[in-house]
Amino acid sequence: MTVDRAVLAFAGIVVLAGIALSLTVHPYWIGLSAFAGLNMVQAAFTGFCPAAKIFKAMGVAPGVAFK
Known part of the structure; x- marks a missing residue:
């Protein structure tokens, strides 16, 4: 599993x-779902995702979207 897939699975x-x-x-x-959705939109535009940083620190293989 790559960081990209881990982030998508976690967001889901x-x-x-x-x-x-x-x-x-x-x-x-429902605010939790709204927060996750806003974070996904923000990550789409900026490329920054806190969950991706955490997964990288845990040693998950790098992906394409979050470097």
């Missing part, structure tokens, strides 16, 4: 977790 998990929590715990948990 965060979005799904936010939706599940908003449906089962409290509606304000």
Whole structure:
């Protein structure tokens, strides 16, 4: 798995977790999904993603998008 795929998988998990929590715990948990979405848009324009930095530090193989 590369950093790119790890970031996409992590973002998907965060979005799904936010939706599940908003449906089962409290509606304000939808903010977690909104935060993940805003972070993905920001990363698309700037190329900077905090999760990518963390995955790189963990030794995940480099990808194409996040160098």
